[in-house]
Amino acid sequence: MFKSSSxxxxxxxxxxxxxxxxxxxxxPHRLNFYDKPPLGDVTIEEFELFAIDRLRVLGEIESSWAxxxxxxxxxxxxxxxxxKYVPLDSNTAKSADxxxxxxxxxxxxxxxxxAFCRSEELRRRFVKAETALFRVRYxxxxxxxxxxxxxxxxxxxxxxxxxxxxxxxxxxxxxxxxADSNVFLKARWTRIPDLVxxxxxxxxxGWAYMPVAEESALVxxxxxxxLERALEATAKALPRLDEDARIVPLLNNLSQGxxxxxxxxxxxxxxxxxxxxxxxxxxxxARKHFPLCMRYQHEELRKRKHLPHFSRxxxxxxxxxxxxxxxxxxxxxRKSFSKITDDKFNKEYKYNIRHSFGLEGKRANYPxxxxxxxxxxxxxxxxxxxxxxxxxxxxxxxxxxxxxMYNVGSQDMGExxxxxxxxxxxxxxTRVWEISHGVKKGAGLDGESVTHPNLYAAKxxxxxxxxxxxxxxxxxxxxxx
Amino acid sequence: xxxxxxxxxxxxxxxxxxxxxPFKSIFHWLNHExxxxxxxVNREFAFTLQGDVYLRYNxxxxxxxxxxxxxxxxxxxFEIGPxxxxxxxxxxxxxxxxxxxxxxxxxxxxxxxxxxxxRRCCSEANICSRCWVFIAAAVKVLDCSIRDxxxxxxxxxxxxxxxxxxxxxSDQEAMELTDEERRAIANYLTVVGGGxxxxxxxxxxxxxxxxxxxxxxxxxxxxxxxxPLILQDQDSFAGEAxxxxxxxxxxxxxxxxxxxxxxxxxxxxxxxxxxxxxRNQVKILGKATASGKLLLAAMEDIVLxxxxxxxxxxxxxxxxxxxxxxxxxxPKTGRVCVPVDPTRIDxxxxxxxxxxxQLLKEVDEAMVINNEDGAEGAQHLPGKSLxxxxxxxxxxxxxxxxxxxxxxxHDLQPSESRSMSAYAFTDRLPAFFPSRR
Numbered sequence: 001m002f003k004s005s006s007x008x009x010x011x012x013x014x015x016x017x018x019x020x021x022x023x024x025x026x027x028p029h030r031l032n033f034y035d036k037p038p039l040g041d042v043t044i045e046e047f048e049l050f051a052i053d054r055l056r057v058l059g060e061i062e063s064s065w066a067x068x069x070x071x072x073x074x075x076x077x078x079x080x081x082x083x084k085y086v087p088l089d090s091n092t093a094k095s096a097d098x099x100x101x102x103x104x105x106x107x108x109x110x111x112x113x114x115a116f117c118r119s120e121e122l123r124r125r126f127v128k129a130e131t132a133l134f135r136v137r138y139x140x141x142x143x144x145x146x147x148x149x150x151x152x153x154x155x156x157x158x159x160x161x162x163x164x165x166x167x168x169x170x171x172x173x174x175x176x177x178x179a180d181s182n183v184f185l186k187a188r189w190t191r192i193p194d195l196v197x198x199x200x201x202x203x204x205x206g207w208a209y210m211p212v213a214e215e216s217a218l219v220x221x222x223x224x225x226x227l228e229r230a231l232e233a234t235a236k237a238l239p240r241l242d243e244d245a246r247i248v249p250l251l252n253n254l255s256q257g258x259x260x261x262x263x264x265x266x267x268x269x270x271x272x273x274x275x276x277x278x279x280x281x282x283x284x285x286a287r288k289h290f291p292l293c294m295r296y297q298h299e300e301l302r303k304r305k306h307l308p309h310f311s312r313x314x315x316x317x318x319x320x321x322x323x324x325x326x327x328x329x330x331x332x333x334r335k336s337f338s339k340i341t342d343d344k345f346n347k348e349y350k351y352n353i354r355h356s357f358g359l360e361g362k363r364a365n366y367p368x369x370x371x372x373x374x375x376x377x378x379x380x381x382x383x384x385x386x387x388x389x390x391x392x393x394x395x396x397x398x399x400x401x402x403x404x405m406y407n408v409g410s411q412d413m414g415e416x417x418x419x420x421x422x423x424x425x426x427x428x429x430t431r432v433w434e435i436s437h438g439v440k441k442g443a444g445l446d447g448e449s450v451t452h453p454n455l456y457a458a459k460x461x462x463x464x465x466x467x468x469x470x471x472x473x474x475x476x477x478x479x480x481x
Numbered sequence: 482x483x484x485x486x487x488x489x490x491x492x493x494x495x496x497x498x499x500x501x502x503p504f505k506s507i508f509h510w511l512n513h514e515x516x517x518x519x520x521x522v523n524r525e526f527a528f529t530l531q532g533d534v535y536l537r538y539n540x541x542x543x544x545x546x547x548x549x550x551x552x553x554x555x556x557x558x559f560e561i562g563p564x565x566x567x568x569x570x571x572x573x574x575x576x577x578x579x580x581x582x583x584x585x586x587x588x589x590x591x592x593x594x595x596x597x598x599x600r601r602c603c604s605e606a607n608i609c610s611r612c613w614v615f616i617a618a619a620v621k622v623l624d625c626s627i628r629d630x631x632x633x634x635x636x637x638x639x640x641x642x643x644x645x646x647x648x649x650x651s652d653q654e655a656m657e658l659t660d661e662e663r664r665a666i667a668n669y670l671t672v673v674g675g676g677x678x679x680x681x682x683x684x685x686x687x688x689x690x691x692x693x694x695x696x697x698x699x700x701x702x703x704x705x706x707x708x709p710l711i712l713q714d715q716d717s718f719a720g721e722a723x724x725x726x727x728x729x730x731x732x733x734x735x736x737x738x739x740x741x742x743x744x745x746x747x748x749x750x751x752x753x754x755x756x757x758x759x760r761n762q763v764k765i766l767g768k769a770t771a772s773g774k775l776l777l778a779a780m781e782d783i784v785l786x787x788x789x790x791x792x793x794x795x796x797x798x799x800x801x802x803x804x805x806x807x808x809x810x811x812p813k814t815g816r817v818c819v820p821v822d823p824t825r826i827d828x829x830x831x832x833x834x835x836x837x838x839q840l841l842k843e844v845d846e847a848m849v850i851n852n853e854d855g856a857e858g859a860q861h862l863p864g865k866s867l868x869x870x871x872x873x874x875x876x877x878x879x880x881x882x883x884x885x886x887x888x889x890x891h892d893l894q895p896s897e898s899r900s901m902s903a904y905a906f907t908d909r910l911p912a913f914f915p916s917r918r
Contacts, residue, residue, distance in 0.1 A: 120578075171694040189631065190658065193665030199685070199693040206632030206654065347533055381791075382598040384676045394680040394729065 027102035029149040030090050031134070031141055035226060038106050044246055047111055051254055053085040054108035058129040068372055068451060078136045090142045114247075115254035117235040122255055127231065131224045138216060150219070157187035157218055160209055168209055171202045175211060183212040192217050277323045279332035285322070289460040291429060291453045292389045293374055294318050295405055300385045305339045310377065311386040312349070314369050316356050321368040321454045326357045370452045371426055390425040406436040426450050437463055489815050489837065491531060495555050497837050500844060502551070503808055508544035510637070510651070510807075511561065517543045520584065520656075525562030525569040527803050528554055529812075537803075538569040557812045560803035582800040587633075587655040587663065589670075590804065591619050593644035595791040601715050608644040610830055611714055616646055617826045618706045619790030622699050623648060624823040626670065630695060631655075638821040640834060642811025646821065647804060660799050667797040672696055672789045680729040683782040683789070689774035692781065696789075700781055703788045711752065711787045718752035721745075727755060730783050735775040736766065810837050 060081045064074045082088065086105050089098060109130070116126035138146065165172075165184065172184060189208040195201045195217050201208040210217075241247065277285070286298040297315045301307050307315065312333075319329060333353055334345055351360055358365040369377070375388040389398060395417060402408040408416065412435055419428040430449040433456060434441055445459040512521040526547065528536040536554070541547040551559065563585035567575045593600075593608050593616065602611045620638060627633050627650060635651040658666070675682045685693055692700060711717045718727045724744040731737045740758055744750060750758075759780060766773035796802050809818050815836040821829055835843075 171697070174691045174694055174697065190654070190662050193662045197665040197668045199669060199695050202694045203630035204632075205629070381595050381793075382677055383594075385678070387676055389678065392676045393678040397678045397680075 026099055027106070028091075029152060030088050030102070030145060031137060031149045032102065032106060032109075033153060033223060033226065034106070034109050034230075038103070038110055042107055044250075046107065047247070048250055050104050050108035051111035051115065053104075054112055055254060056085050057081045057133060058112070058126070061129045061132050062125065068370075074132075075136050075139070078133065079140065082133070082137070088137065090145055092142070111251075112254065113231060113234050114238065114241070115251040117231045117238060118255065123228070123231045123235070127224055127227050130227060131220060134223050135216075135220055138219065150215075155218065155222060157185050157191070160184040160186045164204075164209070168202055168204065172209060172211070175202065176200060184209055185212055185215060185218070187218055192221055194221070277319075277325070277328060279324070279328045279335060282319070282324070282332060285457075288464065289457045291450065291456040292401065292405065292432065293387070294453050294457070296389055296401065297385055299405075301336050306337055308381070308384050308386075309352075310384060312352065313356065314374065314377075314386045316353060317366055317368040318453050318457075320357060322457055326354065326359065329353055329357070368452070368454050371429075371450060374453065375425060388425055388429075390420050390428050395420070402432060406432050408432060408435055429456070433460070439463075489557070489810065489812060491555055493837050493841060494557065494810065495552065496841055497810060498548070498551050498555065501840055502548075504544045504548040504551075507806060507808070508547070513651070520564050523564045523566070523568050523583075525565065525801075525803070526806075527560045527562060528556035529558050529560075530554055530556050538572045540569040558809045559806055561806045562803045563800045584656040585800045587650040587658055587666065588797060588802070588804050589623060589648040589667075590641070590793040590796040591616060591623075591646050591648075591790055592641070592793055595793065599711070599715070599717065599787050601717065608831055610832065612644075613829070613831060614706070614710045614714070615788070617829070618703065618710070618788050619792075620646060620821075620823050620826045621702060623670065623790050623792070625699070626695070629698075631666070636823070637807065638823050638826075639807040639818050640816075640821050640829070640831065641805065642809070642816045642818045642834075643814050644831075647807075647818075649804075649807075658800075663800065664798045667792065667794040669695060670790065670792055671794050673786055673791055680726075681782070681786070683786045685782075685785075686778070689771070689778040696785065699789075700784065703784050704781075706788050707784045708753070708756075712756055713753060716752045717787065718755050721748050723752065724748070724750075724755065727759075727783070730786065731759070731779050732775045735772040735779065737762070737776075739765075 057078065061074070061078060064077055069077070086101075086108060088101055088105055091098065112126065116122040141149070160168075160183075164186070186207055186209055189196050189201070189203055189206055192201065192208060192210070192214070195210065195214060196203065196208060200214065201210040203209075282298070283302075286295055290298060294315060297307060297311050300311070301315070316329065316333070319332070324332065330350065330353060333349060334342075337345060337349065354360045356366055371388065374386070375391055377387060389401065393401065398420065399413055399417070402413070402416065412431070416428050416431055419425075419431065426449050430444055431441070433439070433445060433450060434443060437460065445455065448455070448459075450456050508517075508521060509515075511524060512518055522540065522542055524540060525537070526539045526541065528539065528551075530536065536556075539550065541550065562569075563582035565572075566581045566583055567579055572580055593603075593612055596612065596615050600612050600615065603609055624636065624638070627636060627648070633650045633652040633655050635655075637649040637651070639647045639649065641647055672685055673682045675684075685696060691697060717723060724741075728737065728741055728744075731740070740755075740762055743758055744755060759776065763773050763776050763780075766776065768774070768777065796804065805818060807818055807820060810816070811818065815838060816831070816834045817837065817840065819834055
């Protein structure tokens with residue numbers, strides 16, 4: 001795509017053929033759906049520079065997710081980042097060289113496509129980050145210009161007709177955003193699965209009806225789908241590019257930078273150092289060091305002599321990262337499931353346990369679930385007990401649990417209930433850590449708050465180790481250390 | 482050939498596969514057209530053999546090949562997966578990137594175990610006609626939702642053989658849904674959630690706002706199911722424990738203290754009386770007041786918590802999830818996973834679903850009758866020809882559309898046998914085949 005034209009980039013519309021279509025007014029809109037590849041010459045320096053600058057922005061987006069920043073903060077940071085590296089000004093800004101800005105944005109995007117189209121994992125992450133960037137830019141685009149942009153895209157959703165409106169009126173009125181909306185849109189439901197999932201549209205015969213305020217969701221989904229398709233097409237075409245000795249190493253570099261930059265999974269390194277746990281130490285460990293989510297599942301395991309699938313996964317991975325090796329894990333689960341036969345255990349459970357250690361199937365080393373995942377992946381069925389107890393427990397059950405397991409007194413209980421009500425689950429959990437470890441309020445886990453069940457346990461063990469050391473005045477090796 | 486018990490001896494299973502299992506129908510249903518297409522050829526079949534050996538990634542060129550392999554392996558059951566981008570049997574020889582699930586029916590699984598906290602008649606694997614009412618309500622809601630809201634037409638409901646029911650949707654759009662879209666549909670239809678320690682499991686609206694679209698449509702239907710099922714039959718709120726259960730579901734800020742007093746003073750009140758008490762309380766508060774509205778909304782939420790379909794969402798979310806094929810035999814009960822007519826779901830009684838043993842006995846009896854009829858019958862034993870001989874003209878029409886060898890269990894019933902006639906699914910089969918043209 002970069003060798004297609006012999007024209008220089010500052011041709012003022014004088015050239016022939018395809019290029020002239022884009023060159024008269026190259027980028028009329030600030031936003032870009034990246035549905036047309038850039039034509040014209042690009043120097044190798046620009047090729048690299050534009051890509052690296054864009055990568056900085058995308059990298060920041062990824063790390064914001066990993067650090068669990070709230071959406072508002074994410075937006076602020078993204079705006080900061082792109083004004084610094086890939087600025088895009090609106091048509092009214094006279095001072096800036098709009099054409100050059102937009103060309104940089106355009107080329108940077110397409111170079112990164114080449115770098116990130118090669119594996120499914122890279123494609124997925126690239127699409128996710130690019131869509132987030134587009135969202136932010138869409139959000140702070142000038143309303144009038146955005147309308148112009150949408151018009152130019154000629155999307156294929158339509159406005160709801162009168163007849164449809166009258167028959168669906170009552171249902172449409174129950175939607176969140178339809179309060180002051182006169183215009184409703186109609187699209188196939190598969191275009192906005194996220195809105196369907198949240199019941200923010202009215203469905204009829206496979207068509208989704210929504211207030212015009214939801215149009216952005218349609219645009220973002222369209223952006224994402226177009227990009228996914230385009231990346232797959234690029235992946236297929238990529239082998240033909242291998243001839244160019246200058247570009248391939250450059251692309252390799254770019255994609256590696258992205259990969260190494262944002263691996264924030266807690267515990268993959270800690271797991272190897274912890275080690276040395278045995279199956280019979282878990283009971284004591286659970287009492288002393290586990291956060292409520294894991295403690296609860298452990299108690300349920302002892303009570304029921306069994307755990308449902310998602311608990312085995314969540315709790316099992318937690319134990320793995322805590323330092324329970326595979327041999328001990330098998331012993332632990334075998335002993336815990338005391339009501340079933342060896343035969344049943346080997347047939348139905350052993351494989352999954354080995355799988356979670358990366359010894360079966362695609363042999364992936366699965367990380368333990370973060371608090372974010374634990375909170376999101378809560379159980380749905382009656383017997384399920386995974387998920388974050390601060391979210392799932394009824395208030396009185398939570399209080400009983402905290403009182404009996406963590407000695408939380410009634411004076412602190414009010415504060416914790418308040419935090420839970422305000423949906424500050426990790427703050428509530430951090431508070432429980434502070435109370436049960438006799439640390440003063442606000443001190444947290446060495447200043448951090450709980451973001452990962454394994455962080456909770458690791459900090460708890462560290463603290464214990466430090467205290468034992470302090471008391472005896474010598475270097476005592478802990479049983480589990 | 483005398484197989485008297487309903488036992489699932491390997492011999493009985495083999496006879497069932499050889500003589501009764503409708504491989505041709507399954508082929509047409511999966512394939513959508515007469516000539517084998519990728520929808521069948523690239524389709525995964527997984528077998529569970531005697532002794533719980535599990536064989537995945539089998540695939541077959543046509544119905545005969547499938548039948549041959551099933552009769553050779555004689556599995557206790559087999560499952561159907563997605564259509565992959567390559568033939569599943571070649572999985573080891575193609576690049577992993579070239580082996581992806583592409584299409585698959587949209588499937589749902591409703592299992593009675595998910596209702597354990599709201600049914601008092603049975604628990605876990607057991608099921609009786611009283612618990613079936615839960616399933617019947619779920620089928621009505623789900624069937625209507627899929628047809629009306631999502632606009633799909635080719636639905637096949639199948640009894641799972643023990644305590645649940647499966648739904649397969651074969652519309653072209655449904656076949657092509659991505660995992661993300663499947664997840665959206667499953668979550669859209671999931672209303673009751675929260676896990677074991679959550680008491681109020683329905684949280685789909687704020688305060689007393691109207692129910693969101695997709696749920697509101699069904700509240701009238703479920704309010705009809707609720708009194709006979711929950712208040713009378715299950716008597717879910719009886720006794721002190723029941724009263725506590727009910728109180729936990731009422732909003733704290735809706736002035737429910739009088740109710741608590743009433744119920745502690747008189748713990749023998751039935752569920753119905755307690756429900757009436759709440760209704761009276763709404764009247765006392767006034768329907769237009771804030772707390773009256775809250776209480777009314779809470780009553781609706783309770784109805785949903787006890788009767789809304791509890792689908793096993795994980796089954797629906799991924800294209801590559803395997804689901805037991807229709808007409809398989811449940812290994813524990815011996816019952817055949819027969820298709821169910823959703824419009825007559827109330828009449829369905831799992832206890833009358835035929836078992837393998839029963840069916841084989843009926844075939845044997847039919848053979849005797851045929852033999853007595855004269856020489857002609859003797860040539861048509863056993864198997865396919867038997868079915869074609871018994872085919873009525875009306876059914877022949879539908880068979881013609883679907884290709885040769887169309888089969889129905891109904892056809893093979895001797896007229897005096899009633900065990901299968903209740904389902905009469907022959908009449909409905911054509912509707913399950915989406916047309917590609």
